[in-house]
Every structure is written in structure tokens, then in C-alpha cells.
Amino acid sequence: MVLEQLAARHARPDCLQIWLAEVHAPQYSDRWQVFLPHHSSQYCAAAVAAMDSSSTAEDEEEALAKRRKKQGGPASLKLLVPATDLRTVQKTQLFKKVDASVWTSAKGDWYPFFVTTRPQKIVIFRGEAHEIHAAFKKLSETLEESNDGNNRTYRFLVPGVTRGLLIGTGGERIRHALDETGARIYISTTPSNEDIVVISGTSQTVTAAAKWLVDTLQEENSESYARLNTNYYPRGSSEPQTELELHIPEEKIGLLLGKGGVTFAFHRKHCFCVMELDTKTQKLKITGHLGDVEIAVRYIMQQLFAEPRTQKVSVEPE
Numbered sequence: 001m002v003l004e005q006l007a008a009r010h011a012r013p014d015c016l017q018i019w020l021a022e023v024h025a026p027q028y029s030d031r032w033q034v035f036l037p038h039h040s041s042q043y044c045a046a047a048v049a050a051m052d053s054s055s056t057a058e059d060e061e062e063a064l065a066k067r068r069k070k071q072g073g074p075a076s077l078k079l080l081v082p083a084t085d086l087r088t089v090q091k092t093q094l095f096k097k098v099d100a101s102v103w104t105s106a107k108g109d110w111y112p113f114f115v116t117t118r119p120q121k122i123v124i125f126r127g128e129a130h131e132i133h134a135a136f137k138k139l140s141e142t143l144e145e146s147n148d149g150n151n152r153t154y155r156f157l158v159p160g161v162t163r164g165l166l167i168g169t170g171g172e173r174i175r176h177a178l179d180e181t182g183a184r185i186y187i188s189t190t191p192s193n194e195d196i197v198v199i200s201g202t203s204q205t206v207t208a209a210a211k212w213l214v215d216t217l218q219e220e221n222s223e224s225y226a227r228l229n230t231n232y233y234p235r236g237s238s239e240p241q242t243e244l245e246l247h248i249p250e251e252k253i254g255l256l257l258g259k260g261g262v263t264f265a266f267h268r269k270h271c272f273c274v275m276e277l278d279t280k281t282q283k284l285k286i287t288g289h290l291g292d293v294e295i296a297v298r299y300i301m302q303q304l305f306a307e308p309r310t311q312k313v314s315v316e317p318e
Helices: 002-009 013-020 026-030 041-049 057-071 083-091 129-147 160-167 169-181 203-225 250-257 259-271 290-305
Strands: 075-082 101-104 120-127 152-159 184-189 194-201 241-247 274-278 283-289
Touching (some): 152 203, 160 203, 250 274
């Protein structure tokens, strides 16, 4: 039953086999929801024409601002956030306190193209550029407080076609950003049509670098960054409750548990699943949303049998 659900979730049987083999499947790359470029003159003209002719100029501007706010606005910032950090932020009600519109990954949905120590969810801010800057600043400050540390690394998703824009001729633009912001910045490729811009540093330097990223993307062609979505799977396919049993080789049980059971507890916490391990039968039962069960299996297999892989393709600070 679980394999049938996974087959439907991955759309094609060969893609299911790819997932089972722990190879990043490129079929996710076309799962997009296209947003109207709300900054366009056609949109503005249509919005104004729809208003009552007796409205004042102020009323027209206010109505247009509300419509753009409802749709999200012209600027965007899309980033990866560890799932447990996202839960912490949501508990503070931060997303209700910012002016930018916010989208986050649905239950069971995860970002499939980057494997790190903790599974990643998507957060998208959309609105005016200054609203995006303020929203990310509050997010970084909240995470800095909750993690009690001075340095953090953030990963932002951008269209692959903007790589040249961000790097600049001979790396000039990204070097200037390094000097101006004080943050570390580099770009990694993914199997999809997005790149990952990795920014690390203090809350202050990361916020400055994120502002540079938003402004640079908007400066050249914000329409190319309007293709935003938190979904990398068929909508709703991640939510069904399911249960899966794995057989763990005897020599791997200690590695799965970790000292004092710390590693096993880590997987349960970060994958949002119920996990029960019977060391006598060597069976691991995983229960939860289908997407959560899938990511749990992926991370457990990654821990037991594989090494993380990453590829840097641009300039790093000296």
C-alpha cells in the first residue's frame, strides 16, 4: 500500500525507483504555480479601470495596494528553513506580525533537492521590497534567539537563469556583495531549475546579504522570479496517513540508535514521525503523513549507507 501511494505521489514508476535508489529525481522541477506579474502596466490599468470613476487618486492607490497585497506584491524571497526551526517561528506568531505575505510548505511536504543534517521546509515572503527585508530580518532575529548563537547559514532558492546576474562579469557583482555585507555567499546547483544561494554570518550580515539578493533579483527582471511555489509534489499527495516497516541490518542498529538513543530521537523530532524500533526482530515501524514517512526513510538511509553530496559552482570569499 505504501509503495502504491509513493508511486502515485511520484507520478511515474521509474521515478519511484529513482527515489528508492536515493537519486534526486528531476521530475519535480516542473511542479510550479505561476503568479501574475503584478507590477505590470496591464495589471495596474485593469485594476484602476475596475474602480468606481468617482474614486479619488488616493482611493485608487489604496485599492491597488490592497489588491497587490492580496496577491503578494512584486518582490519575493524564497528560502529553506529546518522544519523544527519553522515550528519555533510559527509558535511566535511572527508570520502574522509581518506586512509581507507568507507561504510555507504544507504538511508532509519537504524540499527534495538538498540533503543536510536536518530536513528542510520552504518559506516564501512576497510583497514590496521593504516588506520582504523587514520580514526576513525578524525571522533571522527570532532564529538567532531560539538557537542562542551568533552565526547562521541560510539557503535561498532562486531561478537558475539568474545565476549570471548574481555573480556578475568575472564574479564582480558577488565579490562586491561579499565586501559590502560582510557575509559569506556562494551558489550551489540543484537537479531542478533553481539554484541555492547560501549565505552565512551574523544576523546583521545575513540580513544585509538577503537585502542585496532581493534587490538584485528585482532590479533585473522580477517577472523571472514570480514563478514561486512551495510544492514539489502533486498537491495533497503528501498528507495521507501511512505506516511503513523497514528491516534494519543488525550491524546498523547501533548506528541508527546512536549513543543513548540520541540519533534515533533526532530523526523522530526532525521528520515529524512516530518511530518504533524492535531490536529483536530488527524492524523499524514509521508512522505519519506519507511525505514525512518518505523523508524519514530518506534521512535514515542517508545516515546508514551514504555520504551527503554538494556542489559549489561560484565564487567564495577569500
